[in-house]
Amino acid sequence: MNKKIQIPFDKEELKDLRAGDYVYLSGTVYSARDAAHKRMYEAVLAADSEEAKRAALPFDIRNQAIYYLGPTPAPEGHVIGSAGPTTASRMDKYTPMLLDMGLTGMIGKGKRSPEVREAVVRNGCVYFAATGGAGALLSKCIVSSEVIAYDDLGTEAIRKMEVRDFPAVVVIDSAGNNLYETAVKDYLASRK
Amino acid sequence: MRNIHTDVITEAVKKMCIEANLALAPDMEACIRHAAEVEDGALGKKILDSLIENMEIAKEESIPICQDTGMAVFFVEVGQDLHIEGAGLTEAINEGVRQGYRDGYLRKSVVADPLLRTNTGDNTPAIIHYDIVPGDALTITIAPKGFGSENMSKVYMLKPADGEEGIRASVLDAVKNAGPNACPPLFVGVGLGGDFELAAKLAKKALTRDADSRHPDAHIAKLEDEILDLINQTGIGPGGLGGKTTALSVKIETYPTHIAGMPLAVNMCCHVNRHRSVTL
Ligand code: SF4
Numbered sequence: 122m123n124k125k126i127q128i129p130f131d132k133e134e135l136k137d138l139r140a141g142d143y144v145y146l147s148g149t150v151y152s153a154r155d156a157a158h159k160r161m162y163e164a165v166l167a168a169d170s171e172e173a174k175r176a177a178l179p180f181d182i183r184n185q186a187i188y189y190l191g192p193t194p195a196p197e198g199h200v201i202g203s204a205g206p207t208t209a210s211r212m213d214k215y216t217p218m219l220l221d222m223g224l225t226g227m228i229g230k231g232k233r234s235p236e237v238r239e240a241v242v243r244n245g246c247v248y249f250a251a252t253g254g255a256g257a258l259l260s261k262c263i264v265s266s267e268v269i270a271y272d273d274l275g276t277e278a279i280r281k282m283e284v285r286d287f288p289a290v291v292v293i294d295s296a297g298n299n300l301y302e303t304a305v306k307d308y309l310a311s312r313k
Numbered sequence: 314m315r316n317i318h319t320d321v322i323t324e325a326v327k328k329m330c331i332e333a334n335l336a337l338a339p340d341m342e343a344c345i346r347h348a349a350e351v352e353d354g355a356l357g358k359k360i361l362d363s364l365i366e367n368m369e370i371a372k373e374e375s376i377p378i379c380q381d382t383g384m385a386v387f388f389v390e391v392g393q394d395l396h397i398e399g400a401g402l403t404e405a406i407n408e409g410v411r412q413g414y415r416d417g418y419l420r421k422s423v424v425a426d427p428l429l430r431t432n433t434g435d436n437t438p439a440i441i442h443y444d445i446v447p448g449d450a451l452t453i454t455i456a457p458k459g460f461g462s463e464n465m466s467k468v469y470m471l472k473p474a475d476g477e478e479g480i481r482a483s484v485l486d487a488v489k490n491a492g493p494n495a496c497p498p499l500f501v502g503v504g505l506g507g508d509f510e511l512a513a514k515l516a517k518k519a520l521t522r523d524a525d526s527r528h529p530d531a532h533i534a535k536l537e538d539e540i541l542d543l544i545n546q547t548g549i550g551p552g553g554l555g556g557k558t559t560a561l562s563v564k565i566e567t568y569p570t571h572i573a574g575m576p577l578a579v580n581m582c583c584h585v586n587r588h589r590s591v592t593l
Contacts, residue, residue: 193377193420202418203377208461208494231494252363252552253461253496254585256380257371275432276420290356301493301553308354308555309548
């Protein structure tokens with residue numbers, strides 16, 4: 122099924138998404154990958170109150186989406202360079218904490234840990250995959266991009282981006298179904 | 314004795330860095346197009362179609378096929394009768410990388426220290442494998458390598474008794490472990506023989522072979538075909554979303570080895586298997 126989804130997310134709407142749904146995302150997404158995650162994680166751990174923890178993050182993550190992305194530099198006349206997903210599992214260590222603090226969507230590629238899947242279910246979130254290695258194509262769906270934090274990290278800085286009809290597939294839905302497990306089984310069954 | 318100036322080398326490397334990242338070589342493009350034609354997994358087919366669209370946009374707009382423009386890996390064959398003038402050869406290659414990654418708007422993905430992790434800012438240093446060969450030519454092959462797939466690579470120190478069966482099982486194990494993380498459809502480089510580190514280097518070198526090439530030894534060529542077949546029966550498919558194309562190609566490079574061992578390395582590469590060669 123093809124669905125259009127707005128970000129910031131409406132968690133009620135996300136409940137209807139199922140692993141395997143093909144979606145088009147529009148709205149705000151924030152880029153963050155290894156180094157930015159480590160920095161956010163350490164900043165939250167160092168804070169001593171709920172309020173301070175929230176303030177330690179460079180943006181309000183509630184109902185938002187993080188895109189695991191480190192783009193190539195934007196050539197003249199482009200909003201951004203090549204901009205496809207990076208492997209999500211490297212962020213697994215940091216992700217449950219962010220989901221518990223209100224982060225709602227993640228866009229990446231590849232498997233997630235059991236801890237991430239549990240945190241997705243606990244908080245009614247969704248993990249989406251974008252096509253790995255299709256950075257030129259996906260860059261066309263990014264209409265604006267601005268570095269908002271950790272500028273010194275270069276490609277790993279946090280960017281606030283507007284996306285329009287960004288194609289993605291639901292891999293882990295809010296009920297914990299995992300497309301990487303079901304899709305391969307279903308495909309093999311269909312060949313019998 | 315023939316002379317070559319390092320300025321010429323820097324210029325050639327710069328050009329190759331940019332070209333390799335903006336367009337796949339024709340052999341790679343052809344095998345992705347073929348895969349899209351025959352794919353029967355619904356989501357897998359969608360992924361392959363978007364990869365074709367992606368290649369076309371990358372070419373038209375001169376932006377990299379993939380945002381991970383890789384660590385710059387080189388295989389350099391230096392003719393022993395060649396005299397190189399100017400800066401050091403290694404520095405000349407690094408300077409080409411520096412200029413290519415800057416002027417080509419490629420991503421700088423290298424950190425200076427594995428633990429401290431400060432970006433070097435210019436994608437250097439490159440990883441350069443040198444070989445001294447007869448003659449007076451200089452052949453440079455670049456293979457920018459993305460790390461989503463590199464991270465899923467493995468070395469297996471097999472025993473002679475493991476035989477072909479052990480090789481098939483090990484490569485399949487690496488592929489299953491990689492699953493969707495390495496951006497399938499994959500290009501699988503296998504190094505067989507030598508010792509611990511040579512097997513890994515051979516596996517990387519195997520990735521620079523043309524997609525349609527066959528190993529000159531019949532028993533190895535047969536093994537390449539068999540392993541490709543096995544991989545494509547896993548159903549992992551493009552993007553790991555189900556389909557018949559889990560790998561586009563399997564290439565094996567071999568070297569003599571010790572009576573006690575059979576080292577095997579699997580260097581995983583994605584469909585963005587980039588390589589360019591030039592002889593100066
Ligand atoms: S594994 Fe390959 S296709 Fe995937 S992000 Fe890395 S370089 Fe790009």
